[in-house]
Amino acid sequence: MARTRVRITSLLALSAALVLVTGCGSDSDSSSRSGTEGKEGKPVVVVTTTWEGAFAKAAGAEDVKVIVPQSVHHAPDYDPKPSDLAAVAKADFVLYAPFEPYAGKIKEAAGSKAELVEVSLDNDADKVSAEVARLGKLFGTEDVAAKWKTTFDAEYAKLSKDLKAAWPGGKSPAVVTQVFTAWSAKLAGATTVGTYGPEPVTPAQLADLSKKKPALVLDNAHMSTGTVLPDSGAKQVKVVNYPGEDLDLLPVYRNAAAELKKAMSGS
Template identity: 80%
Template sequence: MVVVTTTWEGAFAKAAGAEDVTVIVPQSVHHAPDYDPKPSDLAAVAKADFVLYAPFEPYAAKIKEAAGSKAKLVEVNLDNDPAKARAEVTRLGGLFATKDSAARFTKRLDGEIATLNGELRAAWPGGKSPSVVSQVFTGWAAGLAGATTVGTYGPEPVTPAKLAELSAKKPAFVLDNAHMTTGTVLPDAGAKQVEIVNYPGEDLDLLAVYRNAAAELKKAMGKA
């Protein structure tokens, strides 16, 4: 039994071959690190074999300690960059003794990324790689699109100086983090803002995250 803090860890666990996955933080909580665990969460952890969490989630160790769990606490590198996701799924497959399942998923991941990358390159405005500014946790989406990253921002708020710096790059698109958005990032730069969602849905389908991002990017590039 695997207990995960959010659907993001849950998707990695499922991709690695875990079949019994319990998610603690409801998907309705927009910013997962702000979640306050309930007694029922502690009860779930008490029965777990593994508890998966991310280093930016301050409550994971407290959950395990409060529940008196014997579970193995596993820190997950939550990054949707395909190479990093592939490595993390493979690692978890080793921990869960589900290496074959993890290998099957990584093969599907490679195929999905190749397909989406081809579709996005075909949608490039004017047939040229678009210039983008990415939030630090959405760089993977720029890579998926084959875009040219001319600047990054976050996770701290964009200062006036940073705003001027990024606007001067004249990006065609801003890839914002839907989970940490502060509204329009470059209001006067003429850039199309695309909201990128990192967290999978309740079905814990990691591949859907890439498909959804590709759909939003294609939509934006079609209007560019």
């Protein structure tokens, strides 16, 4: 996702947290990290956000600890706490995204032997299926991941069919989408005529995108820059990428579909 800067305060908080964890921990704490700690012997997984958590849950992980609270929309701005490091110290796997640069520092500071796994966070259906299958193999839960994919494929097909039936005049709507919400355009079968972001739209981009006369603008709720194409007549649709605290990925698609259908219906 977007290029980000690690705040000095984050690093200071991490250093302070390290002192607390190492001061309170013991050899038995660090040596107890094992998949047997998880439910029914399944791996203990620590994830930076609910997005990685949803991927892990879909892949079959049952013991999942989320570090960054859902209320924090921009994960790299989060300051790790001592309890976060304590959770990492007992994990089998730590899942993170490339734009969360403190993940490696968390693992190092906690002295964890967990496997650090980079996850490609993209809700494109094909990419999600590939990542869930990869994680399922990594966790040893391939059967759960395969069952989830069957459910996901059926739900995705249903939502996509419903959205296509809602096309205004029976024609695929032209859309401009933020680069990290392109998956929702694909879900709707919309025709993408331009993309923007993650940086704010420049005057030149604004002029170019407006000329393409999109019916909809798909905005990333977590990186919104406000109204993208003012005075263009295009309806702006807010798309949420992150799942809720239940770590269920399917509502992300259902909610996006509902917003898109509402926008296409003119209501």
